[in-house]
Amino acid sequence: MAWTGLLVGLVFGIILQRGRVCFNSAFRDVLLFKDNYLWKLGFLAVGLQMITVLFVAQMGWIRIAPPTLNLFGNIVGAYVFGLGMVLAGGCASGVTYRSGEGMTTAMIAAVFYGIGAMAMRGGVFSPIRTWASQFNVSVDANSSVYLDKVGPTLATVLNINPWIPAVILAAVLLWYTLGTKTTERKTKFNWKVAAVSLAILSPIAWITSEAAGRNYGFGITGGWVSIFDSYISNQPLRWDGFEIIGIILGALIASLLAKEFKLRMPKNPKTYLVVMIGGTMMGAGASLAGGCNIGHFLAGLPTLAISSIIASVFLILGNWTMAYILYRK
Amino acid sequence: MAKYEVTKSVDVRGEVCPVPDVETKRALKKMKAGEILEVWIDYAMSKERIPEAVKGMGHEVLEIEEVGNSEWKIYIKVK
Numbered sequence: 006m007a008w009t010g011l012l013v014g015l016v017f018g019i020i021l022q023r024g025r026v027c028f029n030s031a032f033r034d035v036l037l038f039k040d041n042y043l044w045k046l047g048f049l050a051v052g053l054q055m056i057t058v059l060f061v062a063q064m065g066w067i068r069i070a071p072p073t074l075n076l077f078g079n080i081v082g083a084y085v086f087g088l089g090m091v092l093a094g095g096c097a098s099g100v101t102y103r104s105g106e107g108m109t110t111a112m113i114a115a116v117f118y119g120i121g122a123m124a125m126r127g128g129v130f131s132p133i134r135t136w137a138s139q140f141n142v143s144v145d146a147n148s149s150v151y152l153d154k155v156g157p158t159l160a161t162v163l164n165i166n167p168w169i170p171a172v173i174l175a176a177v178l179l180w181y182t183l184g185t186k187t188t189e190r191k192t193k194f195n196w197k198v199a200a201v202s203l204a205i206l207s208p209i210a211w212i213t214s215e216a217a218g219r220n221y222g223f224g225i226t227g228g229w230v231s232i233f234d235s236y237i238s239n240q241p242l243r244w245d246g247f248e249i250i251g252i253i254l255g256a257l258i259a260s261l262l263a264k265e266f267k268l269r270m271p272k273n274p275k276t277y278l279v280v281m282i283g284g285t286m287m288g289a290g291a292s293l294a295g296g297c298n299i300g301h302f303l304a305g306l307p308t309l310a311i312s313s314i315i316a317s318v319f320l321i322l323g324n325w326t327m328a329y330i331l332y333r334k
Numbered sequence: 335m336a337k338y339e340v341t342k343s344v345d346v347r348g349e350v351c352p353v354p355d356v357e358t359k360r361a362l363k364k365m366k367a368g369e370i371l372e373v374w375i376d377y378a379m380s381k382e383r384i385p386e387a388v389k390g391m392g393h394e395v396l397e398i399e400e401v402g403n404s405e406w407k408i409y410i411k412v413k
Contacts, residue, residue, distance in 0.1 A: 094350025267404040
């Protein structure tokens with residue numbers, strides 16, 4: 006069933022490309038350009054998924070797996086990831102879909118991202134991860150919508166029905182995203198359409214991924230690791246590995262149809278060195294944090310996991326720090 | 335023949351995000367009222383974001399001209 010990741014990835018890639026969904030831009034534009042267009046896209050998608058993902062779990066089609074809490078990993082890993090994505094010129098999903106659009110810097114960043122994640126999982130950086138694993142916190146679930154053992158969520162901490170915080174936070178995010186002023190941008194694929202599309206695709210990702218034995222929704226980091234596992238050591242490609250291939254193909258097809266595909270290359274070769282460093286920091290950071298901007302922000306926040314809330318804050322702070330250093334003037 | 339009396343031109347094709355936006359802002363800061371900046375881009379997202387940012391700064395976007403496969407020139411009049 007791992008091949009279903011390819012179909013989900015294809016649609017995901019088309020949405021990312023058409024919607025220009027890059028979280029590096031989303032976080033940074035708010036700070037640097039006072040532009041909240043993509044920022045709102047992200048938070049609307051998160052708010053809607055709080056309902057759509059919980060709904061399919063309530064129906065018994067999936068059991069939600071909020072990521073394990075690890076204060077060290079969630080804070081340090083996410084912050085390093087946030088710094089790295091500015092250098093790489095895109096977040097995890099951003100460099101993945103832009104590879105499909107023909108951006109050569111994104112291709113290099115994505116490859117170094119995958120290698121960085123593998124180095125943190127089982128290579129030169131792995132002592133850090135092994136040391137940090139002593140801070141892992143899992144709790145017994147307080148609802149059948151969750152797996153038996155989960156990372157703590159707002160619902161488990163307060164010991165309340167997961168629907169209560171989900172509905173409240175979804176309402177707040179809907180009010181914020183739809184009820185306050187949004188920066189204008191002339192786009193063919195409106196931010197609201199993109200957010201709704203993501204919120205519909207997300208539970209489908211959970212369902213098909215669980216059917217393939219992977220208990221999670223959208224993800225990027227594990228997918229790149231799976232591609233290298235498969236390429237280098239002949240392991241079968243996992244659901245998220247198929248998903249990555251799907252994203253690249255989806256973005257390729259969408260950009261070709263829109264006449265936006267082009268092999269793009271910066272004039273200064275130094276840019277390649279910078280994206281290699283950025284990609285490595287992203288991969289190592291995401292692996293330490295237990296997720297990237299997709300695993301923790303887009304897919305993790307809707308589970309109300311404490312780990313994802315903390316990681317999201319720090320990946321935004323990392324992004325702001327590096328964006329401020331490089332681009333404030 | 336050039337369409338406009340371009341005072342300054344920035345070629346940011348192939349640059350990573352948000353270099354095109356930032357270089358546009360940097361160039362505009364150094365220019366005087368009435369001058370025209372030409373920004374040469376090849377990334378569709380920049381085509382959507384730069385004009386809005388420039389208008390927000392109070393300048394006028396004269397034209398977004400398609401000059402090739404996924405390539406555009408944005409002409410901005412400094413106010």
